[in-house]
Amino acid sequence: MENKKLKYIVEALFDKPIDDKELLVNRKKELEHLNKIAYFQPMGIFGVCGETGVGKTTTLNFINAENAKRLYILITEKDSKEVIIGDFLYKLSLLQINSKNKKVRKLATETRDFILNEMSYNTSYGGGVNFAANVSYEKSINNKKRFNIYSVKEYIDNLLSLLIEEYGKVLIIVDELDKEKKEDVLNILDSLKSVLFKENIITIVSLPFSIYREYSNDRMRWNESGNLENIFKDMVFLEPLTAEDIKKMILKRIKEYPDYFEMDALDEIAAFSDGNPRDALWIAQQVALFNTDKNKITKELVKKGIRRIISQNLNNSLSFTDIQKTILKELAKEPVDRTTLVKRLEKKVKRQTVYTYINRMKDEGIILEKSGILYLPSKIKYYIEIL
Ligand SMILES: Nc1ncnc2c1ncn2[C@@H]1O[C@H](COP(=O)(O)OP(=O)(O)OP(=O)(O)O)[C@@H](O)[C@H]1O
Ligand SMILES: [Mg+2]
Structure with a gap:
């Protein structure tokens, strides 16, 4: 991609509070x-x-x-x-x-x-x-x-x-x-x-x-x-933004090149961000920098970029025991309530152990809960995928 375009995009995605x-x-x-x-x-x-x-x-x-x-x-x-x-x-x-x-x-x-x-x-x-x-x-x-x-x-x-x-x-x-x-x-x-x-x-x-x-x-x-x-x-x-808003935010910023990210690439960025605009801008900018030779960013490129960033950033700061991995992998499949999760893990991990681990990981922000349903932050989900 020509330097001028890349410079525009990287600058537009730069993370700073706006007043425009x-x-x-x-x-x-x-x-x-x-x-x-x-x-x-x-x-x-x-x-x-x-x-x-x-x-x-x-x-x-x-x-x-x-x-x-x-x-x-x-x-x-x-x-x-x-x-x-x-x-x-x-x-x-x-x-x-x-x-x-x-x-x-x-x-x-x-x-x-x-x-x-x-x-x-x-x-x-x-x-x-x-x-x-x-x-x-x-x-x-x-x-x-x-x-x-x-x-x-x-x-x-x-x-x-x-x-x-x-x-x-x-x-x-x-x-x-x-x-x-x-x-x-x-x-x-x-x-x-x-x-x-x-x-x-x-x-x-x-x-x-x-x-x-x-x-x-x-x-x-x-x-x-x-x-x-x-x-x-x-x-x-301030609640996190919706996926739609995250996409809108990026499109507004790169308005001279609205086609630079393919739609499903933007979806992937929005999903990764969990509604946090800073995370979205960070991934979008990194992906642009990883792919200076490309004119368009596809979903696959975003995924590849996310995996690369995750393994660089989380490998050093996060490590899971086998039991933790088992629980997280099960939860990565779909959000469920505690009882269901315990039941699904019945054959692999003791009931009480699952409860204890869930609570501990919840305290650390590795597992989230909304209205009784447990789920993983997108970053953890991606990390589990590459483990
Ligand atoms: N509603 C919004 N519309 C467009 N961009 C936004 C919006 N909210 C935040 N951003 C962008 O997201 C990034 C983070 O925003 P901001 O710095 O305001 O967050 P913050 O909550 O003050 O963060 P910190 O906790 O670091 O102080 C900035 O790049 C900002 O431009
Ligand atoms: Mg601030």
């Missing part, structure tokens, strides 16, 4: 709900949850409210709770430092200078506010973790109050908290709560899946000591 509406598939319902939250709710912290790569950042990118000033904050410094809150303030100030509004600009500059000084105070890097401000910030924030958290909160509070005064309502989007451990995320939010729970401030954060589960249990009163509902007023869960 033309490329977005689905998420209409979720975005409508999030936009309503942003527009109508008076205040509060709200969550967007979902497995990694399902599209949290992408969804956050499209949230908007006509009546609010939108601020997107990407937390990058995460050494401790204090550092995260400091980073929050730093990013908040940077966003406003070029504000057209003179009052906002002035306070933002003062805030930025405060945090740079605070962070670099007493470190060998010295000099917070100079032409190398960014460099010294990055270094010192890692080196000095203790600073006056109360002043930081006060600055956040002042800056937010001014923004409310100027814009009426503020919509703060905080991304990348979902990469932290559950306890840490809660800790951080709990500590930011005092400054974020303010009339006319809406905060929407990305969260790890585990928090969603716990939050739902709280709401339904299934948890002993429900306290997540004290922090979160509402939460939106």
Whole structure:
């Protein structure tokens, strides 16, 4: 295939959060709900949850409210709770430092200078506010973790109050908290709560899946000591996309070469992805790179590519005992409930053993369950095939 075409395709399939509406598939319902939250709710912290790569950042990118000033904050410094809150303030100030509004600009500059000084105070890097401000910030924030958290909160509070005064309502989007451990995320939010729970401030954060589960249990009163509902007023869960949406997503991206993947090749990619757009893009891109000599990608080429990727990636990280293999191979044939699976394995494995193994593999995410039916993630199914 000519280089130009291949370059276009590989670039189009590159995995990064999008903000171009033309490329977005689905998420209409979720975005409508999030936009309503942003527009109508008076205040509060709200969550967007979902497995990694399902599209949290992408969804956050499209949230908007006509009546609010939108601020997107990407937390990058995460050494401790204090550092995260400091980073929050730093990013908040940077966003406003070029504000057209003179009052906002002035306070933002003062805030930025405060945090740079605070962070670099007493470190060998010295000099917070100079032409190398960014460099010294990055270094010192890692080196000095203790600073006056109360002043930081006060600055956040002042800056937010001014923004409310100027814009009426503020919509703060905080991304990348979902990469932290559950306890840490809660800790951080709990500590930011005092400054974020303010009339006319809406905060929407990305969260790890585990928090969603716990939050739902709280709401339904299934948890002993429900306290997540004290922090979160509402939460939106992002389900995996449908196979149709996955195919649409790829076609939208490679729109100059709509015939590059044959239809059943796209089906195969969608099946492998289990509705995770990141996995779909990854496989699609890899297959393109494996087959630079081909003008068209067939289903067979996708299968071959998947097998190659699976054996490269899973061979080193996953190994199964004979009993596990027997159970997984049986389950690979079709999804079934526990009792049926145990019965089918009757002659090969002891009943109790099957139950124990199923539970353990479920905990590890090797076996999935939906409404009592056990099934395998596509990646595991492919892996079993090549064992
Ligand atoms: N609804 C969508 N329409 C089109 N592309 C999408 C959609 N959702 C996600 N993608 C694509 O899938 C990939 C993963 O999305 P994104 O980075 O938003 O996921 P994430 O949940 O934020 O992941 P992480 O857990 O790593 O932060 C990106 O390449 C993104 O462009
Ligand atoms: Mg993300």
